[in-house]
Amino acid sequence: MASVVLRNLSKQYTGNTAPSLVGLNLEIDDGEFVCLVGPSGCGKTTALRMIAGLEDVTSGDIEIGGRVVNDLPSRDRDIALVFQSYALYPHLTVADNMSFGLKLRKVPKDEIEKAVQSAAKILDLTDLLKRKPAQLSGGQRQRVALGRALVRDPAVFLMDEPLSNLDAKLRVQTRAEIAQLHHRLQATMLYVTHDQVEAMTMADRIAVMNLGVLEQYGTPRELYNFPNNLFVAGFIGSPSMNFVTMHVNRDGERIHLTGVDAGSSMRVTLTDEQSDVLAKSEGSEIVVGVRPEHLKEGSIDRAGFSAVAQVQVIEFLGNDEHIHVTSDDTDLVAILDAHSTVAIGDSVTLSAPHDSVHFFDPTSGLRLSQSS
Amino acid sequence: MANIVETTDLTPRRRGLARRLGTRGPANIVLGLIAIVWLVPTVSLLVISLRPEADFGVSGWWKALLHPLSLTFSNYHVLFAQGFVAGGLLDSLITSLEITIPATLLVTFLACFAGHSLVFGRWRGRDIVFLVVVGLMVVPVQVALIPVVQFYRELGDLFGLNPYGTIPGVVIFHVAFGLPFGIFLMRNFMSGIPKDLLEAARMEGAGEWKVFYRIVLPLALPALASLAIFQFIWVWNDLLVALVFLGGNLHTPLTVFLYDQNHELQANYWIISTGAIVSVVVPLIVFFSFQRYFVRGVLAGAVK
Numbered sequence: 001m002a003s004v005v006l007r008n009l010s011k012q013y014t015g016n017t018a019p020s021l022v023g024l025n026l027e028i029d030d031g032e033f034v035c036l037v038g039p040s041g042c043g044k045t046t047a048l049r050m051i052a053g054l055e056d057v058t059s060g061d062i063e064i065g066g067r068v069v070n071d072l073p074s075r076d077r078d079i080a081l082v083f084q085s086y087a088l089y090p091h092l093t094v095a096d097n098m099s100f101g102l103k104l105r106k107v108p109k110d111e112i113e114k115a116v117q118s119a120a121k122i123l124d125l126t127d128l129l130k131r132k133p134a135q136l137s138g139g140q141r142q143r144v145a146l147g148r149a150l151v152r153d154p155a156v157f158l159m160d161e162p163l164s165n166l167d168a169k170l171r172v173q174t175r176a177e178i179a180q181l182h183h184r185l186q187a188t189m190l191y192v193t194h195d196q197v198e199a200m201t202m203a204d205r206i207a208v209m210n211l212g213v214l215e216q217y218g219t220p221r222e223l224y225n226f227p228n229n230l231f232v233a234g235f236i237g238s239p240s241m242n243f244v245t246m247h248v249n250r251d252g253e254r255i256h257l258t259g260v261d262a263g264s265s266m267r268v269t270l271t272d273e274q275s276d277v278l279a280k281s282e283g284s285e286i287v288v289g290v291r292p293e294h295l296k297e298g299s300i301d302r303a304g305f306s307a308v309a310q311v312q313v314i315e316f317l318g319n320d321e322h323i324h325v326t327s328d329d330t331d332l333v334a335i336l337d338a339h340s341t342v343a344i345g346d347s348v349t350l351s352a353p354h355d356s357v358h359f360f361d362p363t364s365g366l367r368l369s370q371s372s
Numbered sequence: 373m374a375n376i377v378e379t380t381d382l383t384p385r386r387r388g389l390a391r392r393l394g395t396r397g398p399a400n401i402v403l404g405l406i407a408i409v410w411l412v413p414t415v416s417l418l419v420i421s422l423r424p425e426a427d428f429g430v431s432g433w434w435k436a437l438l439h440p441l442s443l444t445f446s447n448y449h450v451l452f453a454q455g456f457v458a459g460g461l462l463d464s465l466i467t468s469l470e471i472t473i474p475a476t477l478l479v480t481f482l483a484c485f486a487g488h489s490l491v492f493g494r495w496r497g498r499d500i501v502f503l504v505v506v507g508l509m510v511v512p513v514q515v516a517l518i519p520v521v522q523f524y525r526e527l528g529d530l531f532g533l534n535p536y537g538t539i540p541g542v543v544i545f546h547v548a549f550g551l552p553f554g555i556f557l558m559r560n561f562m563s564g565i566p567k568d569l570l571e572a573a574r575m576e577g578a579g580e581w582k583v584f585y586r587i588v589l590p591l592a593l594p595a596l597a598s599l600a601i602f603q604f605i606w607v608w609n610d611l612l613v614a615l616v617f618l619g620g621n622l623h624t625p626l627t628v629f630l631y632d633q634n635h636e637l638q639a640n641y642w643i644i645s646t647g648a649i650v651s652v653v654v655p656l657i658v659f660f661s662f663q664r665y666f667v668r669g670v671l672a673g674a675v676k
Contacts, residue, residue, distance in 0.1 A: 054571050075577040087568035091590045100586075101576030152576070 001188055002065030002078070002155035004028040004051065009060035011046050011212075020046045022212045023060065028205075031186045033179075035199035038209035038235070044192045045160055047209075051190065052081045052158050065155055077156075080149035084161040086141050088133040088148075095120075095129040098147045112151075119150040122181070139170045146181070157189040163198065175201060196236050200224070208232050230365040233289050233358060239322060241289045242332045244307075245362065248281045255279055257288060264328045265308035271354050274303075277369045278359060286368060289358035292322065295334035295350045297342065303354040307332070311346045325350065414652070421447055421645035428641050447646040458622040461647055464629035468651070470539050471614070471625055472607045475546040479554045479603045480596055482547070487558030487592070488584050492570055502559060508552040517616050520545060524617075542617045546607045554599050561595035562588060597665035605655050626651040 005028070011021040021043040028034045036044040049055040051062055053074030061068050069077050080101075088097050095116055102112045120126045123143040133141055142162060149157055162178075163171045179202045182189055193199055199206045200220045208215045208223065208231070215235075216228040227233035233241045244266060246257040255275040259266035268288060270278065278286070290305050299306050309325035309332060316338065323342060325332050327350075334350050342348050359368035419433045422443040427436070436442060451461040486505075490498050521536060528534025535541030565588060573583045589596075611627040618624055624632070630647050633640040 052575060054575075074571075074575040079575070081572070081575055083568045083572060085566060085568045087566065087572040089569060089573075089587060100573070104577040104582060148572075148576075 001030050001186070003030045003032075003063075004156055004188060004190065005061075005063040006047070006051070007061040007063070009047065009050065009062060010058045011043070011050060011055065012058045018212070019058075020212050021050075021058075024209075024214050026207055026214065026217060028188060028190060031188055033182045033189045033191065033202060033204045035203035035206045036190065036192045036209060037194065037196055037199040037206055038215075040194060041211075042209040043212040044194075044209050046212075048081075048158055048160055048190065048192045051156075052079060053077050054081075078154050079156045079158055080152050080154040082145050082149050082157070082159040082162045084164055086133075086145040086162075086165075088141055088144055090133050093130050093132055094125060094136070094144050094147075097133070097144055098151050101148070101152050115151040115153070116147075119147045122150065122184075123147045123177075138166055139174065142166060142174060146178070150181075150185075155188065157187055159189065159191045161193050162191075163193070164195075171198075178202060197238065200236070206236075208235055210235075226367070227289075227358065228367050230287065230289075230360050233360070233367075237291055237293075239292050239333045239335075241291050241358070242295070243360075244288045244290070244330050244332070245285050246288045247285055248278055248283065250279075250282050255282065257286070259307075259328050259330075260285065261328045266305075266327055266330070267307070268305045268357060269303045269354070271303045274354065274357075274359075274369060281361075281368070285362055287360040287362050287365075289360060290332075290352045291356060292333040293335045294352040294356035295332070296352065297334075297336055297340060297348055297350060299349050300351045300353060304352050305354075305357050306349065306351040308347060308349050311342050311344050311348060314342070314344060323348075417645045417648050419443070420641060421649050423642075425642040447642050448650075451643065451646055459624070459629070459632075461626075461629065461643075461650065464624055464626045464647075465650060465654075467539070467623045468608060468625040468627070468654075471542050471546070472604055475543045475550065475607045476600055476604045478543070478547045479550040480600045482551060483554030483558045483599060484589065484592065484596060485584075486551075486555045487562045488588055490555070490559045491562040491565075492567075492583075492588070502555075505552050505555050505559075509556060513549055513613065516549070517613070521616065537618060537620050539618075539621075539623075542614055545613055545617060546610070550603050550606065554603065557595055557599050558592060562592055565591050593665050597662045601659055601662050604658050608651070608655055 004026075006024050006026040009021060009024040009026075010019060012019040024043075024047055026034075026047075036047060038044050046055060050057055051064075053069070053072065057070045062070055064077055064079065089100065092100065098116045098119060099112045102115060107115075116129070117126070120129055123146060125140070125143055125147055128136060128140060128144075133144065136144065142165070145162065159178075163174055166174060175198060178191075182202075191199075191202065200223075203220060205217060205219055206223055207217045210231050216223060216232045218226075223232060223236045227236060227241075230243065234243070245260055246266065246268060247260055249256055249258055255270055255278050257268035257270070257278075258264060288305065295305075307327045309327035311323055311325050312331075313324040315322040315324075318338065320335050320337050321340065323334050323336055323340075325334065325348065332350070336342065360366065361368055416433045419436050420428065422445065423433065423436050424442075424444060424446060427442075454460040454462065456463050456466065489495075490502050524534055524536040524541060528536070535544060569587055569591075570583050573587050578586065609627065610625075611631055614625050614628050615631070618628065626647060630644055630651070633643045633647070
């Protein structure tokens with residue numbers, strides 16, 4: 001087991017104008033499960049491959065277990081990588097696939113046997129050890145790929161979107177299995193995914209990346225409750241957070257926000273604390289973010305967001321329904337419970353309490369209230 | 373269609389046969405005819421080799437099919453009984469093997485190494501080198517004969533090692549002209565091997581040699597087997613190169629041996645037919661023993 005530290009890690013591919021990774025700083029504690037998440041092309045896989053030793057470091061340092069490994073070949077870094085494609089050796093049986101690395105390291109036969117058996121037991125592969133990869137289902141192949149990493153007992157597990165080739169049901173099941181595996185092994189794991197749900201459900205900490213830059217690094221709760229900027233706010237949570245541009249007005253002692261259009265029904269009343277924070281933006285426009293799950297039907301008498309909107313689309317999902325509404329040409333999504341009686345074309349009042357309203361600077365995209 | 377099958381009173385087996393003849397019958401008949409036409413020369417050669425020498429001038433070979441009991445192995449017996457004398461059938465057979473086996477092994481191995489390096493190596497200019505190799509494929513053997521003979525002679529003058537007229541001289545020539553196609557084949561096949569597999573193996577501690585030997589080579593086996601068969605048959609059937617480069621050598625390969633049986637006014641047809649059948653048997657053995665490596669879909673299950 002070991003910690004992983006990235007210091008100002010950058011990657012510039014020759015021939016590309018924009019760098020793929022810009023000064024990434026990340027500390028992964030011993031035994032921690034960290035997810036690197038972001039849209040495609042955000043540099044998360046590049047970062048992982050650099051840690052794995054499959055890509056050269058342009059600048060910066062990679063430290064594994066307190067040792068800088070920049071120029072160390074992959075095989076000496078004591079890491080295991082689970083590939084997105086699994087990369088199983090098709091000509092070898094499951095058992096041989098799993099023992100390949102140990103055999104190369106000249107581990108005694110009985111030890112290899114023991115390691116393979118115990119990994120197979122953990123991953124429920126015991127009956128499949130004699131099969132070839134072609135004879136396995138997608139989920140089984142995925143488990144073999146995990147098993148191949150497991151038998152080596154590496155200091156750090158790296159996983160590159162290991163669930164993306166599985167169907168939805170199997171993905172949920174395997175997600176739980178990987179989380180369980182982490183709990184059981186207490187191993188350091190770095191997991192790359194583009195799926196924020198995977199990241200939220202499994203990770204101890206999440207690093208959100210965009211365009212080669214780390215946007216925010218924190219626990220799932222921190223990212224959800226206190227997103228640092230518009231990108232993180234929009235990326236974490238499903239459906240995405242609603243963003244509305246609003247005007248900051250002073251009304252005597254108090255600051256409040258109104259819709260940009262004249263006669264808009266959108267309005268945010270602020271607490272004293274929020275009022276202090278937004279006072280410096282008086283007279284200008286800011287971006288207000290409200291998560292769909294925090295919007296409720298009806299008005300509130302406390303401070304918070306409220307708007308009157310017309311219902312355009314209703315998506316019934318069983319236990320709740322997503323309603324897509326328009327208010328002053330702004331599209332909003334709200335999650336209402338399934339007993340709601342709203343119908344398409346209705347005019348509804350939606351509101352959210354003050355503690356679930358986020359404020360962002362429209363030019364920098366940064367969060368405007370004091371964080372946590 | 374389904375109704376017809378149900379109402380006709382056929383056993384399942386006959387129904388299957390009927391359907392097969394109904395849909396594939398014409399195609400099978402055409403293919404059968406082509407196969408027969410294709411096989412006639414070989415069959416006639418076999419029959420001639422099994423007839424007494426005296427019969428050859430008397431009647432056509434097909435007459436022998438009416439009297440199968442008149443067929444005899446005496447021609448084979450006579451040729452094999454000569455033993456390993458220079459210029460004999462057995463000696464030529466051995467010479468052919470001496471040329472073909474090293475030429476085949478060298479080409480397959482070198483082409484595998486080259487393919488690996490061209491696909492998975494990390495050096496600049498791999499694509500250009502590959503293009504040059506592809507370009508070399510169009511050079512006909514005939515234009516290179518005289519320059520190579522001269523080159524061999526230069527080698528002899530400079531180092532006292534003239535490969536001209538020797539078996540290694542022929543082998544080197546065959547290897548040089550077999551390699552471009554071999555490299556082309558292996559490189560293209562290996563480029564279908566997912567890079568993830570190699571990265572996985574490297575991460576698990578495999579050096580380049582282990583990656584080649586344990587991952588790439590087993591996966592490239594189908595291409596390797598076809599290359600080996602092609603190369604073997606080309607070299608085995610070569611007359612021109614052997615004729616040019618083995619001038620003056622007492623030991624000649626089978627092709628030259630058979631060629632030598634043609635004389636200006638007459639030919640030893642009994643020797644030609646018998647020797648030809650012997651020379652057909654060896655490539656057939658090679659083909660059928662390598663055939664089992666033509667496993668399709670050997671990469672299935674590697675990724676996804």
